[in-house]
Amino acid sequence: MEKTNRHNWKSKLHEIIYEADTPAGKLFDILLLIFILLSIVLVMLESVNNIDKKYHDILYFGEWFVTILFSIEYILRIISVKKPFKYIFSFFGIIDFLSTIPLYFTFLFGGTPALVTLRALRLLRVFRILKLARYLGASNQLKDSIIASRVKIFVFLFAVMVSSIIFGTIMYLVEGEENGFTNIPKSVYWCIVTLTTVGFGDIAPNTALGQFITTIIMILGYGIIAVPTGIVSAEYAKNANKDTEKKGDEELEDADLVEVHTNSQCCINCLAEKHQDGAEFCHKCGCKLHHD
């Protein structure tokens, strides 16, 4: 082997931090998920005035603890890839940086609400861990269903939009500003609230004609709700039939769990993902994937 120990050490680190195929990689991802969730809980609790007053010191310590952990993780991520700038300027690289920096910035220059806002970006980091969901197979099926019916979903959303704008404008003209329909965008917002059967009630029709039109909108919404359900149900049923035909007597439930076509490997050089099972070289840059 011509690789140095140092390289091997880097490669191991890369495997642990970026991938989730090894036990250590899985453990890292689970620990990261826990700390991200913990940091989310901290951000949430700090926003509650009573709790922040009582436990301000504990929350502040927790915040520093999580920030330092994330800083170490950020540095390790930079060290363990061959081209650090590729990571630093990637989507998750920027998220990682922005969600770690606010506390240091506040410590040095004093805090502003806008900085607190940045900390909420940590939530986006959860998506990185969602790679784990790939193992579940179920999300693949869900994605397939959505992709297969993308045209239907687009037509459906367009129909919802057009009917919301038309009914929203009509309601603005019928009800007018004195009944809360102060402008057309607000009226369209109300119309979507009604069509989706959410019905907050912050705005509600007061005139008899307005209530009659609302009745039509609601029954329309009642019918429209059937469309996405019908689409997804049909897709699920189709997939279920395909599975039954393919596998015959095999157990379906277990099949759902192992139906994984992509692994979590991630190139140490260019951070490319979605390598084939058993691939030895990156399909993007040709760099070796495993250095044993």
Add this chain to the structure above:
Amino acid sequence: MEKTNRHNWKSKLHEIIYEADTPAGKLFDILLLIFILLSIVLVMLESVNNIDKKYHDILYFGEWFVTILFSIEYILRIISVKKPFKYIFSFFGIIDFLSTIPLYFTFLFGGTPALVTLRALRLLRVFRILKLARYLGASNQLKDSIIASRVKIFVFLFAVMVSSIIFGTIMYLVEGEENGFTNIPKSVYWCIVTLTTVGFGDIAPNTALGQFITTIIMILGYGIIAVPTGIVSAEYAKNANKDTEKKGDEELEDADLVEVHTNSQCCINCLAEKHQDGAEFCHKCGCKLHHD
């Protein structure tokens, strides 16, 4: 060819404005869609008091810009058909006229709210562009599902109507005017709000008996919501099965996209639509469709 150049020019214009089979025709439809959506945004923003005060001049200019464009389009539409009056007095001809005229009328005679109302009619023009949706195939399947289950949908709507009236009257008698159920139509409106699970909360039962009856209405609505979903799902599943049986191993998703039986051709003489693919003469008036 005995046709004059002028006639050929008219025919090309007709093809661009009324049809969407050629690249130029598609481009025209997409541009028209953008300008209609832009004009809708203008109508919306003008209804917002704050924005209208600040950017009144820009909105006013944009309104004139869109109006002049629509005027040119209207004149070109009249020129490019053989029988202009057929277009002028068609549904979309009237919509086109009414949605263009308000600004000129306001400029000449001063504006009234009723005129602003007419501008909202532009929204109906979006449906003209919806011809594009035919290419998507998906809307055909949706239409087929609705047509196939029209009897079930009618019975369902009748059942909703009857139960709303009966429960609405009962609630009017039980709750009375002091609890917001001021008259039976309002009570029926509330009943539909509840049955469809919208639940604005502008009116809500206050008496114990009223709340008990509401519970029954809600659980009924919960069950009723299953009916349209069941109908549409079954139709979708049926269609999916038919497709699978017909096409066998072919790719289903692409099939959804090319499943188009009507093109966007529109007769230059009588504006009739839905010609067969490859048709050379109008099926209504016998006029030649393409003049190359």
Add this chain to the structure above:
Amino acid sequence: MEKTNRHNWKSKLHEIIYEADTPAGKLFDILLLIFILLSIVLVMLESVNNIDKKYHDILYFGEWFVTILFSIEYILRIISVKKPFKYIFSFFGIIDFLSTIPLYFTFLFGGTPALVTLRALRLLRVFRILKLARYLGASNQLKDSIIASRVKIFVFLFAVMVSSIIFGTIMYLVEGEENGFTNIPKSVYWCIVTLTTVGFGDIAPNTALGQFITTIIMILGYGIIAVPTGIVSAEYAKNANKDTEKKGDEELEDADLVEVHTNSQCCINCLAEKHQDGAEFCHKCGCKLHHD
């Protein structure tokens, strides 16, 4: 023929009023439906204060007109059956009487709100006309689906009830009277409002713990809503499959319309219904059905 003309005349009348198989019978049912709906509109409009003040005379005249028509219909119904008391004390006989008498009673002895209430009973008469729905076939399929899944629906409703009571009690204890959860029945009512995703908002949780429990209830409700939909969808799909297997290449949509196993014949003697097609004698009392 030994039957007298008078008898023949009675038999014809019976056919028109009670049955819907002949053109005259259908016309009678449709006219009756129109007048019932008209009388419902009158009851509704009278409950609206403004309209009642303005058009009181027209509404009063309309009410007398409809009442007299219904009185004639009631007398004809009594005349045309062999055993009038069987009709008078049948469910619809009592409804017909109670929904006709209030105006006479008010005229003679002065009106009370309770009498106005009786007029609302006319709504129940709509169900008599619903016999027409039998022709649609669709309602049969709906009924079959409901009957076939009655056990599942019962288990589902029991689960909804138990979870509503448990969560309702918990919310009563957590939120308490100061937040609108004044007693357990009201709290259970709120819980059903939430589970069915109606969400009026007349009562809403204020404490953090209450809002957390509400979150669980809502997600549970979100999952529960899938159950009746799934049941009905599966039943519809099952029926659709059965139809396809039976009929093969025949047109399905028309099949839905003719799938009628019961006619609207009604015995002149005992008012029994659901006779077989082509039956000559009543299956209950043996009386001849048609007297030509």
Add this chain to the structure above:
Amino acid sequence: MEKTNRHNWKSKLHEIIYEADTPAGKLFDILLLIFILLSIVLVMLESVNNIDKKYHDILYFGEWFVTILFSIEYILRIISVKKPFKYIFSFFGIIDFLSTIPLYFTFLFGGTPALVTLRALRLLRVFRILKLARYLGASNQLKDSIIASRVKIFVFLFAVMVSSIIFGTIMYLVEGEENGFTNIPKSVYWCIVTLTTVGFGDIAPNTALGQFITTIIMILGYGIIAVPTGIVSAEYAKNANKDTEKKGDEELEDADLVEVHTNSQCCINCLAEKHQDGAEFCHKCGCKLHHD
């Protein structure tokens, strides 16, 4: 037979109280269900101030009546098992004790609201009677559907949670404390209220940007509602297909009712359940199940 009469008597009692296979056992379970429901009604009515004032004596007597009955049942339950402590410290044993004791405690030492709370625990006892539901078969199918799609349901719930937290934080930042979004947990709660289409309206967006984001959340929720429905529908359809294949021409509806694989036998020694049909000895402790 070497068993004493006393033992036989105990065994009979055990069969009646703990099992539901014999007529006496079924009757006991049904009576217990009625008394539990009666006691729930009592707890409910006592919480209504007006009713408690008027009928306090009747409610108090009813409460004592039910409490004494439950005490007798509790003692009989202890007597009829071989290892009483196993029952006493089992989940239902503790529930039975805690839901019976409050009235005695109140009588002896004076009542506190916390004691009233304990009485609500009786509701949990209903689940014991739900063993009856096993006979219905339908709940088995429901359970199977849920178990078969547990992975999908977990992925779905995780997606709902993540999107609620992200959108909740965004809405907190956009709307702020002055519009009711006082802290992030409350904002997340509001987000789930909106996603599930409950829409209480106690909190509602006021800013234009907030209303725009709400529109996205609602349409997302509209799409998400399709997912659990699709999953359950597909599972039901799958089960329905399996049944049709297995049973062929047999009647499906009856099959749903008899599809019971577990009986309600319960070991007199260790209280283990889910014995095979026709089993003579407990599968856990080897104790004889029936002593005839």
